[in-house]
Amino acid sequence: DSGVTQTPKHLITATGQRVTLRCSPRSGDLSVYWYQQSLDQGLQFLIQYYNGEERAKGNILERFSAQQFPDLHSELNLSSLELGDSALYFCASSVTPGRAYEQYFGPGTRLTVT
């Protein structure tokens, strides 16, 4: 158990809908990362937050957004969902960015868009 929690574990929704994925980082970790794992794209970095502020963006679509709250939990919002958004979404956390700390991953949320 990495100490990173994600809810829900599974999510099934229809095209055009909006969903919110939730992540709680390990105790003491200030930085949160979101990744998408799909069969065709592999594991891709989406976005990073540090202590409530956006730090970096990767291959994140404009339909997707995220935020980190004062208690450090983070939410990833996916809107206008398409079939191709079906994937496993991981949250990871680390103590702080800008250092050689490894990232610890949560169990993921499996999103199925029908």
Place this chain on the structure above:
Amino acid sequence: AQSVAQPEDQVNVAEGNPLTVKCTYSVSGNPYLFWYVQYPNRGLQFLLKYITGDNLVKGSYGFEAEFNKSQTSFHLKKPSALVSDSALYFCAVRAPPKGGGADGLTFGKGTHLIIQP
């Protein structure tokens, strides 16, 4: 831009034999390199990392990895494979941070490691 290549989709090894999972990378400057393992329906688990120093790094579950700067490689190794090592292995790279900049990981496509009894 940084990239990671894992040239083998699958590696088959008999239990008790040594194993190697290959990884090569491309990044500007000195790399930070990581290996993660993913079991079915689970998240990624950190195995080991290379930041600086000794080219041979040791990690969890008896795994080790050798950093080779001239060949831009970071191969994962284990002297004696166990059936329980069967999983999906990912190599990842991150460019050294500058002033607290972005440090999302760039992953390879993964290698399925199958250990046969």
